[in-house]
Amino acid sequence: MKVPLLDLKIQYQTIKNEILKVVEEIFENQSFILGPRVETLEKEIAAYCLSGYAVGVSSGSDALLVSLMAAGIGPGDIVITTPYTFFATAGSIARIGARPAFADIDPDTYNISPECLESLITRMTSEEQSRIKSVIPVHLYGQCADMDPILKIARKYNLFVIEDAAQAIGSEYKGRRAGSMGDVGCFSFFPSKNLGAFGDGGIVTTHSKDLYERLRILRAHGSQPKYHHLVIGGNFRLDALQAAVVSVKLRHLDEWTKARQRNASEYRKLFQKAGIERIIKLPKETEQRHIYNQFVIGVPERRDELHLFLKESGIGTEIYYPVPMHLQECFSYLNYQKGAFPASEYAALHTLALPVYPELSADQLAYVVEKIKAFYSEK
Ligand SMILES: *Cc1c(COP(=O)(O)O)cnc(C)c1O
Numbered sequence: 001m002k003v004p005l006l007d008l009k010i011q012y013q014t015i016k017n018e019i020l021k022v023v024e025e026i027f028e029n030q031s032f033i034l035g036p037r038v039e040t041l042e043k044e045i046a047a048y049c050l051s052g053y054a055v056g057v058s059s060g061s062d063a064l065l066v067s068l069m070a071a072g073i074g075p076g077d078i079v080i081t082t083p084y085t086f087f088a089t090a091g092s093i094a095r096i097g098a099r100p101a102f103a104d105i106d107p108d109t110y111n112i113s114p115e116c117l118e119s120l121i122t123r124m125t126s127e128e129q130s131r132i133k134s135v136i137p138v139h140l141y142g143q144c145a146d147m148d149p150i151l152k153i154a155r156k157y158n159l160f161v162i163e164d165a166a167q168a169i170g171s172e173y174k175g176r177r178a179g180s181m182g183d184v185g186c187f188s189f190f191p192s193k194n195l196g197a198f199g200d201g202g203i204v205t206t207h208s209k210d211l212y213e214r215l216r217i218l219r220a221h222g223s224q225p226k227y228h229h230l231v232i233g234g235n236f237r238l239d240a241l242q243a244a245v246v247s248v249k250l251r252h253l254d255e256w257t258k259a260r261q262r263n264a265s266e267y268r269k270l271f272q273k274a275g276i277e278r279i280i281k282l283p284k285e286t287e288q289r290h291i292y293n294q295f296v297i298g299v300p301e302r303r304d305e306l307h308l309f310l311k312e313s314g315i316g317t318e319i320y321y322p323v324p325m326h327l328q329e330c331f332s333y334l335n336y337q338k339g340a341f342p343a344s345e346y347a348a349l350h351t352l353a354l355p356v357y358p359e360l361s362a363d364q365l366a367y368v369v370e371k372i373k374a375f376y377s378e379k
Pocket of ligand 1 (some may be wrong): 059060061062085086089138164166167175187188189190200201202
């Protein structure tokens, strides 16, 4: 049996007619950049995320970059985030000329630990503290970071809060949605995300009218009006085609999320039945709405061997992320040592993402668990 990590072709077959209709309209109109399709999507996403406004941008990475620009962050500033994330979170901080600083994760949720965040800040000199401008919590794998204490710390130190919600559209924390809690929320429409375009795309949400206007200007080279540049922005525009595709898919998102959640609870049952819930660690679900962008298990023993064994059995799994940010070669200038963030380093060595996409069949789920059980019985 084959169980790929993700199969977008099956999903496409279910929405093909809707997609082809809007795409053809755009081809007939030959109007490709921004425009009414993007404006419609912005309204839909703002409403879906329980936020005030949204600004469509070229990718999730650019959503982070343009948000940092809108906050006026640059050289000399410090921005705090987690070392256990996709590169873009830390990369965008460095690209804007600011210095990334890291706070370790909660080993159970893999999200930034509010305790580590606070202790990082209190250990800094007052000169350094005055340079911290922002914090970027990442809602990793589809579950929100513990936002209440994070927002409290941010208020205390006057930090601009950028939620990296690239993996978390529709995820909830105490009734609030990902992207609606900080100053801005950044989303990605990379094809493999829960709500993916047919190429690159992203969006920024905010409650602030002022930020909304700044983001819109920065997205188009800082021009307002056309050919008059008040600030230096960039080309961070979203295509009409991608916006139209995402609008169609958004109508199906809740039903896909339910299927991911059903698969996750099916995994829990199967692992329990197989009697290996003590060998592997199941993802911790807090009281929040987890949307399972990824179903990541903890694998204390022989992770890399299991990864290979499953591959040979026709099962696609992935290691997110094998090297934490503080140990990336490009960040060696930050002078972090191995051992600086034990929880992140442990997670990098002992986790594995299993297939959890909505269209998985009961047989496929059972096959994945059966193979993992077989691997540990052979030992
Ligand atoms: C995917 C992702 C991004 C970047 O999004 P792109 O659209 O690929 O640029 C940023 N942060 C996290 C946590 C992501 O998973």
